[in-house]
Amino acid sequence: PPGRKVLIVYAHQEPKSLNGSLKKVAVEELSKQGCIVTVSDLYAMQFEPRATRNDIVGCLHNSEEFNYGMETWEAYKRGGLSDDLIAEQKKVQEADLLVFQFPLYWFSMPAIMKGWMDRVLVQGFAHEFPNCYDSGLLKNKLALFSFTTGASKEMYAKGSISGDIRYLLWPMQHGIMHFCGVKVLAPHICFAPEYVSEEKRKEMLNAWAQRLKSLWKEEPINCSPEWYFK
């Protein structure tokens, strides 16, 4: 709906890839709806994935023994995080919906996107005990994981060698997003696009565009062990 703000965090090296096309479709469809869409194109930004002392501007709280979680928490409170983190946090703060678009790497997101999670979702900003899970500091936001796989849908079925695809969503959807209070929409998964026809890939893009048309009417999943492990 007009005015809703969407942040797409996108991790693919190649604009011509299916991930690139899925991102483009989302920008177009959501813009057409009147949403304000921002994209963090992580590879193009050469986003830094490593959690280091460079993320803190100025003096450390404890320079004797570096503790990343503690230092970024303290830095957040005094406005002393590095500029790239402040910029990403501002995008997150303003967004109603976070879309993560990526190719599945090793049952998870690519390291560059994991680094975005590690560095941006700082304590004090995204959570602050006991404000986690349903009372996480990013509550009232939605998240959606949209990704492509190498393996087929059959290989990610319950009972097959790679297990139910939901098993691998637990750390990302529950461990990260739910922990921060974000409600999770059903994932959008394009299975094995490298092994299907050009026609089938076009259908995948159309299906994504179609889903986006009614996205704002969707109910979040019940993000609890039952959803993942039955």
Added chain:
Amino acid sequence: PPGRKVLIVYAHQEPKSLNGSLKKVAVEELSKQGCIVTVSDLYAMQFEPRATRNDIVGCLHNSEEFNYGMETWEAYKRGGLSDDLIAEQKKVQEADLLVFQFPLYWFSMPAIMKGWMDRVLVQGFAHEFPNCYDSGLLKNKLALFSFTTGASKEMYAKGSISGDIRYLLWPMQHGIMHFCGVKVLAPHICFAPEYVSEEKRKEMLNAWAQRLKSLWKEEPINCSPEWYFK
């Protein structure tokens, strides 16, 4: 036992941290046993976590549309991967045991270590369909995930909000190591070291040293959905 080779892939910024001490204990104990121990200290190496075109030396197989998995596979076959990847692959190839030592970040490993997985375990080197899972190319090796958590053991119990800790081990142990044919030893977990006494932390270091004494007699876990999800 004398001559066994161990690679410790270590991801902590601070040598004085518990992770730093756990790494040190492992180097000392395993060396005492006569093992040949190598450490990849990822932050000290400023290890690159991003999967990019820079990982391929020379021309691309398909310069029209960059496909990281395809390009690194082709580059591996012609000896055209970047030097840092070749160096890590050599360490993996020689190792009988891989130990991953890290603080849990967001139900997973820190991005710098995920980048090591994404970039080092290239198709052709670590797996090559249908050589995956039990016939993965790194079979006859062992892996052990040794990590610290922020939350307590109680918070990672079945039925509690963060779920059984085994749930989050699935992508790392099964999705990565088992996929490459590596057999997985039981994880070694130090819960919430930041919230316990100095004495308790010393006990944690002793327990790790003790476990390492009989490590080579351990049987790998049965790395299947049952182990993780009961």
